[in-house]
Amino acid sequence: MGFDYNSLLAFIIFGVTIGVVYGIVALGISLIYSGLDIVHFAHGEMYMFGAFFGLVLAHNVGVPYPIALIGAMVLTALLGMAVERVFYRRLTRAGGGYTVAGMGMIICGFGMSVALVNVAYFIWGAEAEPFRANLDYIPRLSFPGDIEVPESYVLTAIISVALMAALHYFLRHTKTGLAVRAVAHNKDIAYLMGINVPLMISLIFGLACGLAAAAGVLIGPMQSVQVEMGYLMLMKAFAAAVVGGFGSLPGAILGGIMVGVFENLGAAYISPSHKDIYAFLLLILVLMFKPSGLLGVEAKVKA
Amino acid sequence: MLQINDVHAGYGNLKILRGVNMQVPTGGIVTLLGGNGTGKSTLLKAVSGLIPLMEGEVLFDGVSISKMKPHERMRLGLVQVTQAKEAYPAMTVEENLVLGAYTRRDRAGILADLERVYEFFPVLRERRKQLSGTLSGGEVQMLVIGRGLMAKPKMLMLDEPSAALAPKVVLEIFANINRIAKTGVTILVVEQNVRMALILAQYGYIIRDGVIMIEGEAKKLISDPAVKESFLGGSVANTAKALRN
Ligand SMILES: Nc1ncnc2c1ncn2[C@@H]1O[C@H](COP(=O)(O)OP(=O)(O)O)[C@@H](O)[C@H]1O
Ligand SMILES: [Mg+2]
Numbered sequence: 001m002g003f004d005y006n007s008l009l010a011f012i013i014f015g016v017t018i019g020v021v022y023g024i025v026a027l028g029i030s031l032i033y034s035g036l037d038i039v040h041f042a043h044g045e046m047y048m049f050g051a052f053f054g055l056v057l058a059h060n061v062g063v064p065y066p067i068a069l070i071g072a073m074v075l076t077a078l079l080g081m082a083v084e085r086v087f088y089r090r091l092t093r094a095g096g097g098y099t100v101a102g103m104g105m106i107i108c109g110f111g112m113s114v115a116l117v118n119v120a121y122f123i124w125g126a127e128a129e130p131f132r133a134n135l136d137y138i139p140r141l142s143f144p145g146d147i148e149v150p151e152s153y154v155l156t157a158i159i160s161v162a163l164m165a166a167l168h169y170f171l172r173h174t175k176t177g178l179a180v181r182a183v184a185h186n187k188d189i190a191y192l193m194g195i196n197v198p199l200m201i202s203l204i205f206g207l208a209c210g211l212a213a214a215a216g217v218l219i220g221p222m223q224s225v226q227v228e229m230g231y232l233m234l235m236k237a238f239a240a241a242v243v244g245g246f247g248s249l250p251g252a253i254l255g256g257i258m259v260g261v262f263e264n265l266g267a268a269y270i271s272p273s274h275k276d277i278y279a280f281l282l283l284i285l286v287l288m289f290k291p292s293g294l295l296g297v298e299a300k301v302k303a
Numbered sequence: 304m305l306q307i308n309d310v311h312a313g314y315g316n317l318k319i320l321r322g323v324n325m326q327v328p329t330g331g332i333v334t335l336l337g338g339n340g341t342g343k344s345t346l347l348k349a350v351s352g353l354i355p356l357m358e359g360e361v362l363f364d365g366v367s368i369s370k371m372k373p374h375e376r377m378r379l380g381l382v383q384v385t386q387a388k389e390a391y392p393a394m395t396v397e398e399n400l401v402l403g404a405y406t407r408r409d410r411a412g413i414l415a416d417l418e419r420v421y422e423f424f425p426v427l428r429e430r431r432k433q434l435s436g437t438l439s440g441g442e443v444q445m446l447v448i449g450r451g452l453m454a455k456p457k458m459l460m461l462d463e464p465s466a467a468l469a470p471k472v473v474l475e476i477f478a479n480i481n482r483i484a485k486t487g488v489t490i491l492v493v494e495q496n497v498r499m500a501l502i503l504a505q506y507g508y509i510i511r512d513g514v515i516m517i518e519g520e521a522k523k524l525i526s527d528p529a530v531k532e533s534f535l536g537g538s539v540a541n542t543a544k545a546l547r548n
Contacts (some may be wrong), residue, residue: 120535159528174407178401178405179405180389181391181394182402182405185391185392185393186389186391188353188373189385189387189389189391191352191353191372191373191374191377192351192353192373192375192377192382192383192385193377193402193403193405193406193450193454194374194377194378194454195374195405196372196374196408197374197528219370282344
């Protein structure tokens, strides 16, 4: 039996596409971590809320899919900013200003995750809802060897890359982006340079949650939308962030793509029924050989 | 310009400053001296707003700033350079300097001030495209002072600019602080290098255990036996001569 290179290529293409979505969720987790020194355990729920917001906008309100995507990003960004403002910031204050001492934030993040799932359950119920999006205007991609990439995957790849490029441009080439980077590195000094640090922290949170929402709306048409969908995404995005190097933005994307490809290949060549464990297998492998992650710097040292 | 009235402040429940009174008049240089851990940096943080006041009041240009956030105080022209000598290591020297002008919109003015900083510290011009993480300790100190200047301060607060630097570099930095003051920027400089600071400044305060112990004109403090006893040594005249060059 000969090895089928075409199907290998197909698995890789699908893996990369799903991987960039893990990547944009991981990007948010890394952004929050580098900006606020907290690991946001309720980030999967931002992804889930984003998917539902998109679904409601597309189905109930009836706006076109791209508008639903943008609307979901904005609404989720606002939700995230509100959660940070009302809940997390109290904890950070107790930690001497902006960072959180010890376990408090971890517990708060998990609690927020459970609370948000229940709120969503209360609003939308437990059933998985299909996300029907009219994507006819997006071309299917055909690769040599009869590989057809459906519209939703093409769209996902395009939008994810566009979002990453936009974030990169924002952080590297705008004044506000410079301020965000300054806040991420040292809040006291950023403050002393006249940067409105609390506002930047809200912005970081909003951006990160908006990215998660985009992932939710992009994954929606491929799978379905369900209140518990956040857990698995959090786990994979977390794995992606660690594999790439926690806190590193390019690392988050690289990690996402690696997780996506690795799990697709695992499902294809080892066993499809264990699809979700391959991400962690990869995580363990990377941690064994490079504990700081592929593009990570050694553990962040704070003055 | 700056008036500190009965300021109490600290960290959490820990009170470090126990009723500090100080005044910095417009123009010129005032120095705050004291040993390690006596509360000098804490006072600067309380003035710039990085830690809240427990009691007392801080006035800048006659206006109470006690309740303002750090970025609001900075926008009034009260700029602090921290002791940590922290530049943003992943940004170039020039990016760091431009970041100092974050609150300003006058492009021409920013470019002119950039030029001015490069005149004060020519080594920064040489290194402008270099990541600031690659600079030496003295160069970073010049960079953070330069970055403070880019904000167009009315008053600049410097926290131990001489710490951990070679004497020759210290001299260069102090000479530049003097030049900066001559351009009309009021300066409050915190120091442990008592001799140099008292030569540089017109007025001095000495803090111990969170209260001001001694204050007076710098000239008098240099020869004050109480100050001398605790701090001074070596030849004042030599340093004074070198500084004037
Ligand atoms: N962030 C902090 N939290 C708690 N205590 C602090 C903190 N920073 C400084 N201290 C304490 O406050 C006292 C004064 O410190 P500081 O103002 O930094 O002294 P210095 O005069 O050397 O600048 C010291 O006893 C120090 O241990
Ligand atoms: Mg100090």
